[in-house]
Amino acid sequence: MVDRSQRATARKATTLKQLAAHVGVHVSTVSRALNPETRNLIGPEVAKRVLAAANELGYVPNSMAAALRTGQSRTVGILIPDLMNPVFPPFIRGIQDTLDGAGYTAIIANSDGDKDYERVIVQKMQARFVAGLIMATALYRDDPAVGECIEKGIPVVLINRGVDNREISAVVSDDGAGIAAAVEHLVRLGHRRIAHAAGPPETYTGMMRRRAFLNAMQASGLPADEDLIVFASGYTVPAGREALAALLERGKPFSALIAANDQLALGALDGLAEAGLRVPRDVSLVGFNDMPLVDRIDPPLTTLRIQHYEMGAEAARILLDELADPQRDRRTVMLEPQLIVRGSTAPAT
Amino acid sequence: MVDRSQRATARKATTLKQLAAHVGVHVSTVSRALNPETRNLIGPEVAKRVLAAANELGYVPNSMAAALRTGQSRTVGILIPDLMNPVFPPFIRGIQDTLDGAGYTAIIANSDGDKDYERVIVQKMQARFVAGLIMATALYRDDPAVGECIEKGIPVVLINRGVDNREISAVVSDDGAGIAAAVEHLVRLGHRRIAHAAGPPETYTGMMRRRAFLNAMQASGLPADEDLIVFASGYTVPAGREALAALLERGKPFSALIAANDQLALGALDGLAEAGLRVPRDVSLVGFNDMPLVDRIDPPLTTLRIQHYEMGAEAARILLDELADPQRDRRTVMLEPQLIVRGSTAPAT
DNA sequence: AGCCTTTTCGCAATCGTTTGCACGTGCTAG
DNA sequence: CTAGCACGTGCAAACGATTGCGAAAAGGCT
CATH class of the missing domain: 3.40.50.2300 (Response regulator)
Structure with missing residues (x-):
């Protein structure tokens, strides 16, 4: 049998007032003694007694009351x-x-x-x-x-x-630098027709990375073909799959794909597999975020690690x-x- | 130039008192009108006016004050x-x-x-x-x-x-049922020498799953050899690698391993690879938790999904x-x- | 010794809500 | 016709901490 009465009454929580009574000073004195900012306003001997009592009674300040009073x-x-x-x-x-x-x-x-x-x-x-x-x-x-x-x-x-x-x-x-590094990496590997699975157009990262992609392509002297950019409907695996399907639908060939996000990359991976395309043999794939475990999937995902x-x-x-x-x-x-x-x-x- | 004075003064936050003044009643009346529990104590017409005013002024109750007063x-x-x-x-x-x-x-x-x-x-x-x-x-x-x-x-x-x-x-x-299912699965595949990478002995799941493992082995009529159980030092990938190394050290042969956790399973996977053992050809491996993406690693991890x-x-x-x-x-x-x-x-x- | 400054502390108001109590209506019942 | 009741509302005291202000005590100076 559990002692329920005790369980119910155990709620104590010492207050400033009790502390003050215990030490024999006013609450305001206790308050000041406890606050390092104002402790110098209090006599060192009294401060010490207050601190000791606070420690003994296990005083923890009621942050609700403090918040109410100070507005913070x-x-x-x-x-x-x-x-x-x-x-x-x-x-x-x-x-x-x-x-x-x-x-x-x-x-x-x-x-x-x-x-x-x-x-x-x-x-x-x-x-x-x-x-x-x-x-x-x-x-x-x-x-x-x-x-x-x-x-x-x-x-x-x-x-x-x-x-x-x-x-x-x-x-x-720095999406600009990140995407540029990815493009540069792919270019160095000999890719010229690079596609981009962009994030939803209403998202910040979607827009930034897409723009960064266009800039990087241009900087590399490659055609920044709008037909090689698809917008995903969300940052999810299914959205990535759909985006890839839409991209294939267009019939424009590409040998590499930069996804705006690892989840999109995973979806694209699925979509490529369904289309009979192997990564990285037929298409190189790079993601964004370096999510946990993407280093252990098949194939391990090249991606941009963010300092989350x-x-x-x-x-x-x-x-x-x-x-x-x-x-x-x-x-x-x-x-x-x-x-x-x-x-x-x-x-x- | 940003208008900083406005930014500083913008802090308004209507209070009960202001609401009361606006409606022309006492704060207590407003309080009761706003609380569905006590609204029936207030005249319906007044209540309606209070609700309307609250809505108009965008009143949001100060939960700190309420918490202080009620202790909840x-x-x-x-x-x-x-x-x-x-x-x-x-x-x-x-x-x-x-x-x-x-x-x-x-x-x-x-x-x-x-x-x-x-x-x-x-x-x-x-x-x-x-x-x-x-x-x-x-x-x-x-x-x-x-x-x-x-x-x-x-x-x-x-x-x-x-x-x-x-x-x-x-x-x-239900660790008992989970581990039992895993053991049964392995037994059905023909495994008889099954090892267990247990979680740290001071953890609840570590102990429970270890005990469940022993029970399940016994129930299947298999030898529950303590030498085939290693304790990991933590629920981490490196700990799993170390645990597997310790297990191999003992020299007792096993054809399957149940890890107390997916991370341990991943570490064991690494350790097995280092030892030149292939999963699942040489050793079958099952994890616990069904973490995201373990379905996409190589090989996809057999594991116990819990209803997180x-x-x-x-x-x-x-x-x-x-x-x-x-x-x-x-x-x-x-x-x-x-x-x-x-x-x-x-x-x- | 008298006055002024500094230190140390108490007083009391305040933050915004909730709630027990009392007060005033208007109504019904006897 | 009045005692009594229900209903709707106001009053005021909390909850626990912070802080400006003032007062007392302590100390320094001429």
């Missing part, structure tokens, strides 16, 4: 499309670890790509007093959620996506900076992706 | 070892989606397997007024964090791990139930894993 919850919100997409956990760890060091806590919300729901989330976040927001949602322009934040004056840092105006900080990876964790950490640092000084200039930092050459790319035949 | 934050904490381990995101999504429906929010913390830090996390959670905790950390017994929770009367639900006593609810997958998302959802449901009625009996629910047969298992030669 030491909480930031993270908004992503879907936690189960393996791209996001490293972002989040980077953010969390950095935030932790500054005494902040993150709350994470998934939007599943639903624009309207994103706004709802922002409101919920606001109700929870978030000091700021880090958004890794994919939309490019016309994003109501960021509009809501700007309007309400909530600091926002974008991650893995930019935005039109310069009112918002962002940390992105570091991007998250940087985004958090920027947000903390802007929280400390709201006047600070907004900035966009770019991190270099790295081309990881594996078995899915080979010399053109 | 509608927040639950999730404690996991590491978000970047692909096992956990589905758990978390399951939890979040279920919690969302009940108006709860989750805050996630990573312990990185550090026992002491886990306690710190529990304290931080407590300071944030969490109504309960869901813990997916791996430890079996002697876990200080759950002790802390029981002591403080914080409701806890364990996920993917059990605990000695019956004071805590848990949702786990559903387990998370169930854990959240249980916690919500216990929050609603603390007297409710604790329970342990078991979900069936499913054997997914792929290319890494083949008939014994």
